[in-house]
Amino acid sequence: MPGGVSSPVRAFKSVGGQPIVFDRVKGPYAWDVDGNRYIDYVGSWGPAICGHAHPEVITSLQETLEKGTSFGAPCELENKLAKMVIEAVPSVEMVRFVNSGTEACMAVLRLMRAFTGRDKVIKFEGCYHGHADMFLVKAGSGVATLGLPDSPGVPRSTTQNTLTAPYNDLEAVKELFAENPDAISGVILEPVVGNAGFITPEPGFLEGLRELTKEHGALLVFDEVMTGFRISYGGAQARFGVTPDLTTLGKVIGGGLPVGAYGGRAEIMSMVAPAGPMYQAGTLSGNPLAMTAGIKTLELLQQEGTYEKLEATTKKLIEGILQSAKEAGFPITGSSISAMFGFYLCEGPVRNFEEAKATNTELFGKLHRSMLERGIYLAPSAFEAGFTSMAHSEDDIDTTIKAFQESFADISKIL
Ligand code: HOZ
DSSP: OGGGSSSGGGSOTTTOSOOOOEEEEEBTEEEETTSOEEEESSGGGTTOTTOBTOHHHHHHHHHHHTTOSOOSSOOHHHHHHHHHHHHHOTTOSEEEEESSHHHHHHHHHHHHHHHHSOOEEEEETTOOOOSOGGGOSSOOTHHHHTTOOSOTTSOHHHHTTEEEEOTTOHHHHHHHHHHSTTTEEEEEEOSSBOSSSOBOOOTTHHHHHHHHHHHTTOEEEEEOTTTTTTTSTTHHHHHHTOOOSEEEEOGGGGBTBOOEEEEEOHHHHTTBTTTSSBOOOOTTTTOHHHHHHHHHHHHHHTSTTHHHHHHHHHHHHHHHHHHHHHHTTOOOEEEEETTEEEEESSSOOOOSHHHHTTSOHHHHHHHHHHHHHTTEEOOSSTTSOEEOOTTOOHHHHHHHHHHHHHHHHHHHHHO
């Protein structure tokens, strides 16, 4: 396997050392093949918001498994999950299930173009919308972690229609619209960035994009693959009160099985085949097992107090991390919203990818190794958000903060 992994973000190339090989996961914990236990803040890169292998998810999966693993025909379960998504996410009136966030973003771009009859799209530097050709321009996640240039193999003819702007910079977006009259199908963004570390939208940014896209007859698309059902039950759009035209989802809605989705205004979604002419398909889309894990996960999230608990747990964690670094004399800036957090080892503020690059990646590598030795599994990258879950207890958070204190103190002694 290239680099020994099935996806580049799992490698330890940017932090040093070899990736940990997992044997099993449960609740907030992961165990490696040597039997070491870690408190996990990657959460399978987002899906594990109820904790890994939640007993109710497992039981539901076992029941569905008895009925078969794949139908290749409509099933009741996809209707149930579709209704739950439509009820929860303000922009979604119709939804199509796919198998990954990449697939959802790839399809939504085709839909943006089909609906507007325009080819260009605006994305933001450091935002990651999966690995489809037209999005591998100034992309975040593994591309940012590994410091890769835009990928070879992506034709210039494909990316010449991808325009980029710095995140949180409305003026830059205005200029792109002015320079490309009637040519831009829409603007796609992570409403809260989790693929360049963790960057939050400045007041007015999302609202400004909503106005600008309307003014220019373009679509606004929120990539909520990371933030959907995590930043709030209705995603970032519900939390910030800005409704896009289209939304992509993934991770949490699959509850640990491979699911993506795109949805939005019925007028736009009606263009998708077979309701309309825009083609997109998938053998395993709406798979009964994946739908089951998604349904049960959303049901668990509907329990009273879920998001209050997630918010409080994560806030305590990030405050502990910031305090630990400061006590040891290291510059740091960071924040959290709901069950998502991130920090940069620099003064800050960090409002876009360019500013994120000021983070001390060498120091992060040392910190990552030291935390691993203390049984804490962080994303092996200075440019990925962290995830907490319902399963992370007060004790887990206290243990983690103590590990940060010890790690920062140890590193300060050797520097
Ligand atoms: N998009 C996720 C990281 N930012 C994880 C998926 C992957 O690239 O493996």
